[in-house]
Amino acid sequence: MEMNKLYGIMPALMAAFDGDGIDKAHVAELVKKLGNDGVHGFYVGGSSAEMVLCSIKERKDLLETAMENRRDRAVIAHVGCLSTKDTVELSKHAKACGVDAVSSVTPLYYKYSFAEVKNYYKRIAEESELPVIMYNIPGLTGTAYGYDQLCELLEIEGVKGMKFTSSDFFLLNRLVNTYPEKVFYNGSDEMLLSGLAAGAHGGIGTTYNFMPDLMVKIYSLVKEEKLNEAREVQSVVNKAIATVLRHGGVPSCKHLISLYGVPYGDCREPFMPLDENAKADLFENAWQTVEAFRKNI
Numbered sequence: 001m002e003m004n005k006l007y008g009i010m011p012a013l014m015a016a017f018d019g020d021g022i023d024k025a026h027v028a029e030l031v032k033k034l035g036n037d038g039v040h041g042f043y044v045g046g047s048s049a050e051m052v053l054c055s056i057k058e059r060k061d062l063l064e065t066a067m068e069n070r071r072d073r074a075v076i077a078h079v080g081c082l083s084t085k086d087t088v089e090l091s092k093h094a095k096a097c098g099v100d101a102v103s104s105v106t107p108l109y110y111k112y113s114f115a116e117v118k119n120y121y122k123r124i125a126e127e128s129e130l131p132v133i134m135y136n137i138p139g140l141t142g143t144a145y146g147y148d149q150l151c152e153l154l155e156i157e158g159v160k161g162m163k164f165t166s167s168d169f170f171l172l173n174r175l176v177n178t179y180p181e182k183v184f185y186n187g188s189d190e191m192l193l194s195g196l197a198a199g200a201h202g203g204i205g206t207t208y209n210f211m212p213d214l215m216v217k218i219y220s221l222v223k224e225e226k227l228n229e230a231r232e233v234q235s236v237v238n239k240a241i242a243t244v245l246r247h248g249g250v251p252s253c254k255h256l257i258s259l260y261g262v263p264y265g266d267c268r269e270p271f272m273p274l275d276e277n278a279k280a281d282l283f284e285n286a287w288q289t290v291e292a293f294r295k296n297i
Contacts, residue, residue, distance in 0.1 A: 003131070003160055003183045006074050006100060007201045008040025009215045010185070011208035012048035014254055015062050016264045022061040023265065030209070030262045031069040038216040039208065041074030042066055043103065043163075045090070046135070048206040048250065051078065052108075053268040056086055060093050067097050076133055076204075080104030084123055091128035103133040103163060106143040114149060118156065125158025132158050137165040137187060147174055154179055163187045169198040176200065189215075190241045193234040196222040206249060207241055210256040211290045217297065236293045243286040247278040252286070255279060259287045 011034055016023035031042065044066045045051055045059050054062070063077050077094035079102050081087045087104060094102050106112075107120050125132045134153055138144035145153070153159060154175070164172050165187030176184050176199035186195025189205035192215060196203070208215045214237050221230035244252040250267055251274050257264040259282075266273045274282075 003181065004201075006041065006076065006131075006133075006161070006183050008074075009038075009202055009208060009212065009219050010041040010043045010074070010076065010204045011039055011212060012043045012046050012204050012206050013062070013066060014206070014209050014250075014257060014264065015049040015054065015058075016254075016262075017268060018265075021055070021058045022065065024061065024065045026262055026264060027062060027065045028069045030257060030264070031066050032071075033260070033262060034209070034212050035069075035071055035073055037212045039073065039212045040202065040216075041076065041100075042070060043076045043078060043204045044099075046078035046080075046103070047105075048209070048253070049078075050250065050268055050271075051080070052082075056081075056089060059090060063094060063097055063099070067099065074100045076101045076103050078103045078105075078135070079124065079128070080108070080135070082108055084120060087120075087124060088127045091124055091130075095128050095130055099130065101131040101133050101160065102128045103135050105135040105137060112143075114145075117143065118153060121153060121156050121159060125156060130158075131160035132156075133183070133185070134159060134162045135165070135187075136162055147171060150175060151178060154182060161185070163204050164195065164200065167191060167194075169194055172200065173198040190238050192218050192237070193222065193227075193230050196230075197227070206253050207237070207244060207256075209253055210260040210287075211237065211240065213294065213297075214290065233293075236289060239289050240286040243282055243289075247274060247282060252278070252282055255282055256287060259283065 016026040077099045079090035161183035163185045186200040186203040
């Protein structure tokens with residue numbers, strides 16, 4: 001597969017729930033709406049989708065719903081689980097669904113050895129028979145690797161790229177230059193411009209779920225080498241993100257999806273529902289900031 005098919009802006013698709021599990025109707029509505037607003041693909045089943053709070057069946061249901069409504073957009077399925085057995089099951093399911101690639105964070109909770117992490121990615125590549133996108137997010141996994149170790153992981157047969165969620169853009173730029181045939185994604189929404197400037201081929205993020213058009217605009221402006229204009233859009237995005245972070249990223253973004261026009265409900269426990277003060281702050285300082293900017297583009 002040509003890896004440039006996976007370039008661009010990909011929302012880390014959030015999950016909506018009802019009494020029976022995944023709220024397929026509203027997930028389908030969001031996927032269609034994001035597609036209409038210009039995103040290039042979807043990253044399905046990661047932490048933005050509350051993966052550790054979902055059953056294996058629910059994760060399969062979410063992916064199947066996304067695939068049914070993606071139209072011609074690329075889909076990367078996040079298949080990472082606490083056990084390799086479950087990861088393999090989701091990998092095989094993703095292949096059966098026809099996704100373009102699979103992805104996973106480094107193994108969670110236990111402090112696994114580098115050899116164990118390397119074997120984990122080999123297993124995903126072998127079992128899925130699909131391009132594998134590593135997910136480097138040391139701030140959440142507690143696993144921080146340097147250049148040499150990341151290169152060793154990127155050289156595993158079948159590993160075709162990385163989602164890079166770190167502020168070490170020196171490291172990102174070195175990896176991009178070392179592996180020009182692979183695809184790299186910026187993973188920190190508030191630093192999309194920085195990641196693209198360092199050579200990333202696109203971005204994957206949670207806030208893309210409610211302001212996809214602004215993220216697509218940043219990506220397009222960078223491709224046109226209009227960095228001053230891109231910085232202006234990133235500044236608007238960051239004002240919204242600062243508000244999101246005050247009240248918790250996942251609950252806040254799910255509420256903002258509802259303001260975006262798709263009723264998306266609350267997160268699962270142990271997340272707590274947002275109070276009215278938080279919702280008012282998100283409306284005034286995140287949603288209205290984004291809406292005001294939209295009127296001028």
